[in-house]
Each structure stands twice: as structure tokens, then as C-alpha cells.
Amino acid sequence: MTKRVRVRFAPSPTGGLHIGGIRTALFNYLFAKKHDGDFVLRIEDTDQTRYVEGAEQYIIDALNWCNIPFDEGPGKEGKYGPYRQSERKDIYKKYADQLVANGHAYYAFDSTDELDAHRKEHEEKGKTFIYNWHNREKLNNSLSLSNEAVNKKLAEGSDYVIRFKSPQDEKLSLQDTIRGNIEIDTNVLDDKVLFKSDGMPTYHLANIVDDHLMEISHVIRGEEWLPSLALHQQLYDAFGWEAPRFAHLPLIMKPVGKGKLSKRDGEKLGFPVFPLSWNESKGYKEEGYFPEAVINFLALLGWNPGTEQEIFSLEELISAFTLERVNKSGARFDPEKTKWYNNQYLQKKGDEELAVLFQEIINQKNPNLLKKRKLSDIIQIITLIKERATFVHEFWDLSDYFFLGPDQYEEKAVKKQWKEDTPEILNALVTLLEGIEDFTSGNVESLVKEWIAAQELSFGKVMPPLRLVLVGDMKGPHVFDIMGLIGKEEVILRIKKAIATLS
Known part of the structure; x- marks a missing residue:
């Protein structure tokens, strides 16, 4: 029987969720839904010293805003909970002890000062200190001490950690869905700490135990976790458990230069790196992006559908997504492309939906302005200006003259x-x-053009100055559309005001 597809997104609540994290969540979500599986949110908060208040709720809010909600997790309890590792801490000790009992781990009593001394000694010789097979039997641990000495230390309550006993002179053959076969020489691996002196597991032990107990079938995570793959596979083998399938996603790279995209890049170049505002940093939501646009451009950062298609609904992404088409190399982030995506989604949205959003902006400017405009008027205005916009918040600058007559006139014009x-x-x-009684755009245009011809005037004598007095500049859609929407009384008022001001 094929194992049910279950994936997890397992962030630490140490701050705002970077868009790289959102992309990891997205790829997990797409894979799960493609295979009618479960998308689990697990909060990995074993390191309480780095816990940031509000970060967990931020993660949940960000996933919900992006329309990629989890099936199980905090607040959506399933049979595999609890979903915060801090609430599961009583689970892990027995698994660490099990590894000690079967010879795959050991107690290490080395103090911080002792380890620092070893590191300093190695540095003085131009070497790097690694705690593993070549020196562990010379250090202060249960491999070098007698059983009597170990039991005495444990009985006295001496501080200890539990370390994994990495094998010597072995070749590990690891499988990654994206990167294929990876071979590792175990002699270069250190004996990682699995259980800390404060009674909490490290990421490595908690991660493996939770993935096993939650029946996770596929671990889809960022490339930064690739160095941990060897230890994680060895832990599965040590427990005698079937390992999930692993897939390590490529990094999201800086727009310019080398390296991974960071918050600093966004601050320096003026684009968001968070889905929602976090502290002083604005998010994609607050900058006016549609969540569908954010999901669309993130999906194509590191994944190639194999076609020329660039615009995907969430349903289309679910249908098309495969891990085999995820790239190995990093994906360069392009801030201008993200704007292009938002423009595409704005143009696809219905004018009525956009008009409702625009009403909120107008209301913030001046609630009285909406008293003069019906929703049908706002919809007409949207129809005239939206092709020039990338964000809804740009509508005001593109259309303020529909609501307010100009107070000044562009000097060059x-x-x-x-x-x-x-x-x-x-x-x-x-x-x-x-x-003119029928002051609609088409009728006014017809009569004004007849009048221009009858007066033997050029259009250049009439139309550019007319636009200037109505708008205050040489911008805007068809002049007669503007006139039809603002109405006869307002048109005449603006013309007379400009004559008085500019003459």
C-alpha cells in the first residue's frame, strides 16, 4: 500500500517569515494538494532563547493571506499533535536514551571551558577542532569513561549532552529528489549534539522524531538544510525507521551580486521581503500586492513548468507542480518581475472588485468625496485608468482629477x-x-468637434488647453470621457477657474 502523502512546513518562531520561507511552504502545499495529501504546520521552538513573541501568529497569518492554509497545526489539532515542539519535549528524551542504549549515541560531559580549550589548542596548530571518531575516546564522555564513572556522574546530576556517534570509514549514499544521489564520507562528519543539558532536544533529534511520529512522507525544505541530510538519514537508520523522501529547494538569490536574498537587500533596493509587515519592514500585502501575484511569482522562483506559461492560478499550479522540475541552482530574485505579476493580476480583476478596493482608498483621502460618486461612477473611472496601474493604490494619482479640480497647473504644460x-x-x-443637455461623453465629443470645425479652429488650439484646465496636467484618458464623468457644471467651473488663474 502506498504511504499517504504528508508534508510539513516547520519554521522556528524567531522573527518574521521571509518570502523564502513562504516559497518553501508553497512548494510543500502544492505537492500535498497535487497528491491529495496533508499539509502540516509544525512550530519548531525548541530553542526558547531565540523565541520572538508574535512570530508564530505571524507565520499563521502569512500562510492564510497567501491562501495556502495548513490542514493540521496549532489551532487545527489533528491526531498527530501537539504541533509545537515545546509542548512535545517529554517525548524526545526516551528516543535519545534509546540511541545511547543501542550504541548509536553517547553521554558527553565535556564542559564549555574544556571544549574551548580543545578548540584553542587546535587553532594554535592551524587545525579545526571536530568532535568525532578521531578524538572522542580521549574526551570526557561515556566512550572514554568506565561504566562506573558514567553512572556516578549521572547519579550526581552532572551536566551532560547526548551526542550521535557518527561512524568511521563509511560512505553514505543519500538520495535527494531534486539533486539525485549524494555521497558523503562519514570521516568528515562530527558527532552532533542530539539532546542538550537543559533537557531539550536539538533541532536534529526533534525533527527526526516528529517527522516519524507525524508520518511525514516527504521532507521538502531549503538548501541550507542539505548539510544535515547525512545525520538525518543516519538517525532514521539508527532507529530502524523508514526515512521520508528528501527534496532540498534552491536558494532565492539577491537581485544583484552573489548570495542569498536577505532583509537588507529589500531595504537597500526598496522592495519587500516579508509577506506581511514585520516590525519596521513593510510586507507585500501593505505594499499593495495581491496574494495571487505573490504566490505566482514565488512558484516560478526555482520551479520550471516546462512551458512558456507564466500566469498560473493556484489550481493550475497544483496541477502542474512536480518536484522533478525544481531547479538545482539558485533562483535570482527580480523585483521588477514581481511588479509585472501584480500588474497582470490587476488587469485580470473585475472593475467592480477593484472599485470596491478603490473606495477604501478614497474614503481614507476624504470621506465626503464618495458622497458625490456612485459605485457605477467609480467603476467607469477604473475602466479608464486601470491599464496604466500596477497597484490599486496608484489609482488615486491616476484619477484624482475625477474627484477634485486642479489647484495648480503643470508649469511646462x-x-x-x-x-x-x-x-x-x-x-x-x-x-x-x-x-448641451445630454452631457454624455459621445454626445459632447460630437458637438465639440462640429463646433471646432465650424469655427475653423485646429484641434491643437482647443483640446490640449481643455485637458490642461480639467486635469491640471497633460495626463489622463480621453478628454470627453473625463468631461462626461465629472459633469457639465464641474467642467464649466474648471474652465472658468483656469481662465481667471492663468490669464
Whole structure:
């Protein structure tokens, strides 16, 4: 019988969740849903000294905002809980003791001062101190001490850690779904601490025990955990457990230069690296990105669908995703491409949905402005301006003249468009506009163009100055669409104000 697909995202609550973490969660989620499996959130908080208040809730909020919610985890208890390692600490000691009993681990009583002395001695000789097969029987541990001495230390309550006993002169053959076969010489491995003197397991032991007890079938995690693969596989072997399938995702690289993307890169180059705001750093949500756009661009950072398709719904990502198409090499982060994705999703959204979002922005500017505008008006405005926008928050700068007449006029435009005869032409135009009953865009355009022709004027004499007085600049959509939306009374008022101001 094939084992049910169960994957886990296991962050530590030590701060805000970087988008690299969100991508790891996303790839786990996509894989689980592709195979009708379970996506588990486990909070790895064994290191209480680094715990940050609010970080766990931030992780949950970020996953929910991205529309990749977990099936099991804190607040969604299943039969494999609890899902915080700090609430599971009584579980781990017996497994550490089991490894000592079967000879795969040992008690180490070395003090911090003793280990520091060994490191200093090695450094003076130009060497690196590694606690493993070549020196462990000379150090202060249960391999070098008699059983009587060990039992005495334990009875006296001496501080100790439990270390894994890495084998000597062996070749490990490790399998990674993305990277293929990896061979490791065990002689270069150190004897990692599995259980600490404070009664808490290290990441390595807790990770393996929890993955086994939670029946995790696939471990999909970042490349930074690749050096731990040898120890983790050896731990599974030492316990006699079937190991999950491993897949180590490529790093997300800086936009420029070398190295892994960091918070500092975002601060320096002006783009978010968190899904939601964290402390002083704005997140993608607060910067105006749609969660669908964030998920889409993250999916294509390190994964290649094998086609030219770039825009994927979440359902399409689930259908197309395979670990075999995840790249081995790092994926360079492109801030401009992230904006492109948001633009694509904005253009796809319905004008009514965008209008509701825009109403919130208008309300923040001045609640009274909405009293003059029906939702249908806002929708029309969105239709006229949205192709120029990447974010909803840009709508105001693209359309403020629909709500407020200009208080000033762009200087270069005035010099170019405002001629000696402009006031006379615009005054004559006002007379024409005052007589128009049906002040819709199409009708006003037809009558104004007839009038321009009858007066033997050039369009350049009328239309650019008209745009200037209505908008305050030479920007905006079709002039007659603007006129139809702001209405006859407001159009005439703006023309008269400009004549008084600029003449």
C-alpha cells in the first residue's frame, strides 16, 4: 500500500517569515494538494532563547493571506499533535536514551571551558577542532569513561549532552529528489549534539522524531538544510525507521551580486521581503500586492513548468507542480518581475472588485468625496485608468482629477499650451457647453468637434488647453470621457477657474 502523502512546513518562531520561507511552504502545499495529501504546520521552538513573541501568529497569518492554509497545526489539532515542539519535549528524551542504549549515541560531559580549550589548542596548530571518531575516546564522555564513572556522574546530576556517534570509514549514499544521489564520507562528519543539558532536544533529534511520529512522507525544505541530510538519514537508520523522501529547494538569490536574498537587500533596493509587515519592514500585502501575484511569482522562483506559461492560478499550479522540475541552482530574485505579476493580476480583476478596493482608498483621502460618486461612477473611472496601474493604490494619482479640480497647473504644460487667444476660445467653448443637455461623453465629443470645425479652429488650439484646465496636467484618458464623468457644471467651473488663474 502506498504511504499517504504528508508534508510539513516547520519554521522556528524567531522573527518574521521571509518570502523564502513562504516559497518553501508553497512548494510543500502544492505537492500535498497535487497528491491529495496533508499539509502540516509544525512550530519548531525548541530553542526558547531565540523565541520572538508574535512570530508564530505571524507565520499563521502569512500562510492564510497567501491562501495556502495548513490542514493540521496549532489551532487545527489533528491526531498527530501537539504541533509545537515545546509542548512535545517529554517525548524526545526516551528516543535519545534509546540511541545511547543501542550504541548509536553517547553521554558527553565535556564542559564549555574544556571544549574551548580543545578548540584553542587546535587553532594554535592551524587545525579545526571536530568532535568525532578521531578524538572522542580521549574526551570526557561515556566512550572514554568506565561504566562506573558514567553512572556516578549521572547519579550526581552532572551536566551532560547526548551526542550521535557518527561512524568511521563509511560512505553514505543519500538520495535527494531534486539533486539525485549524494555521497558523503562519514570521516568528515562530527558527532552532533542530539539532546542538550537543559533537557531539550536539538533541532536534529526533534525533527527526526516528529517527522516519524507525524508520518511525514516527504521532507521538502531549503538548501541550507542539505548539510544535515547525512545525520538525518543516519538517525532514521539508527532507529530502524523508514526515512521520508528528501527534496532540498534552491536558494532565492539577491537581485544583484552573489548570495542569498536577505532583509537588507529589500531595504537597500526598496522592495519587500516579508509577506506581511514585520516590525519596521513593510510586507507585500501593505505594499499593495495581491496574494495571487505573490504566490505566482514565488512558484516560478526555482520551479520550471516546462512551458512558456507564466500566469498560473493556484489550481493550475497544483496541477502542474512536480518536484522533478525544481531547479538545482539558485533562483535570482527580480523585483521588477514581481511588479509585472501584480500588474497582470490587476488587469485580470473585475472593475467592480477593484472599485470596491478603490473606495477604501478614497474614503481614507476624504470621506465626503464618495458622497458625490456612485459605485457605477467609480467603476467607469477604473475602466479608464486601470491599464496604466500596477497597484490599486496608484489609482488615486491616476484619477484624482475625477474627484477634485486642479489647484495648480503643470508649469511646462502651461507655457506650451496656454496661448494669447486661449481664454477667448475657452470662453466661447463654455457658451457651447452650457447649451448641451445630454452631457454624455459621445454626445459632447460630437458637438465639440462640429463646433471646432465650424469655427475653423485646429484641434491643437482647443483640446490640449481643455485637458490642461480639467486635469491640471497633460495626463489622463480621453478628454470627453473625463468631461462626461465629472459633469457639465464641474467642467464649466474648471474652465472658468483656469481662465481667471492663468490669464
